[in-house]
Amino acid sequence: MDWNGTFKPFVSRPQPSLNFLYNYDCDQFPGMEMKNRVLTGAAHGGLVPAMVDKNEQKKKPLSSDQLDSLERSFQEEIKLDPDRKMRLSRELGLQPRQIAVWFQNRRARWKTKQLERLYDTLKHDYDVVSREKQKLQDEVMKLKGMLIEQATRNQVGSTEMSGEETIESTSVGTPNKATVVANSEQPVGECNYVFNVEYNPAVSSPYWGTVQLPCYP
Amino acid sequence: MDWNGTFKPFVSRPQPSLNFLYNYDCDQFPGMEMKNRVLTGAAHGGLVPAMVDKNEQKKKPLSSDQLDSLERSFQEEIKLDPDRKMRLSRELGLQPRQIAVWFQNRRARWKTKQLERLYDTLKHDYDVVSREKQKLQDEVMKLKGMLIEQATRNQVGSTEMSGEETIESTSVGTPNKATVVANSEQPVGECNYVFNVEYNPAVSSPYWGTVQLPCYP
């Protein structure tokens, strides 16, 4: 096609995002010493590596000015209505089809970036909630200790009160509501055995600082 | 180029994953009634929509057999060493360059899928930890109630024990270690005022079932 006669180097490369995904330690690939350089491609007619300039279609990159305009337009509005498409087509000297394609691809790019952002905020929230949970565990431990202490003091300091009601009445009395939350998933913390000291951390530890990649489908 | 002489329809389209990302309620775009269909493209020489078959380069899709073989090979090993490349090139009747490009693109696809999976598992873990935290909050509440109850009973049932040490000594005594975790971020749950009944949920509620997308960069 050889759209756009102009040509400018390129836009700046953004940061290498998403790089932490490449932790496939599952396998090694140390070889790769590439012998046998056989001049690949004299088979289909010698038109292989560069596709000799048939005076059309070289997929030139868009100029910086064009990209700036497109990007500005995209920031204003992620979708492209026909009027804007035609206007941009005229202003930038590109085919309307090129404008449409650019917006398609730009939306796709935006979506993956969005997932990335979403992941980051979720991870942050996960860490916050994990810390809060840890604090609550500590507090539960502390309160249990205080209860034990008080109970023993009661039994020592006062000789009455034989087998009335000391501490074993945990989890049965409900001081407040909101105990219906535990309906799905495994009952991890259980929260019913007050003097069960080690809480069973279960899912707490991973912490997601350095991700682990199991396998690839 | 017209690589690969064979041709088969296409592979089945997978499920429309990542769709939940498209919640940009930030803006409307109701127009789009596309008037003025002006026969776009009679400007650059009428070579616009289909790129009249210049006996080369139509970007034919790979055949199902070729894709199956490539996919199998990729599952075995995500990287492509030269030997495998040449073998696949011979077996599938494709240029070595095509094999390499296919693997590059396949790796990129795998990476985004990987991020998706990572997000899902993180979200699951977040939900689990949120539930655990809720249970712990309930338990703390319950324990506090028990402590109050016991304290009042002590003061009523026994006349000795003037101002010794009732309940105000929370958060100061450390029954176990691991209280150093709270160093960054806001101290949400605080966990230091034992009789402060409503915990201040802060970050707990969002729950990420339906995501909210703020804006797009």
Place this chain on the structure above:
DNA sequence: ATCCAACTAGTAATTAACTCA
């Protein structure tokens, strides 16, 4: 130290399936 072939990220363009008016 240079070169070369692989890698990566980003981009352009095409195709098929979907949606909706």
Place this chain on the structure above:
DNA sequence: ATGAGTTAATTACTAGTTGGA
């Protein structure tokens, strides 16, 4: 139901980076 645009997936290309001989 026909046809517009859209998404998702693909194919290919460009430019920059990296590691080994």
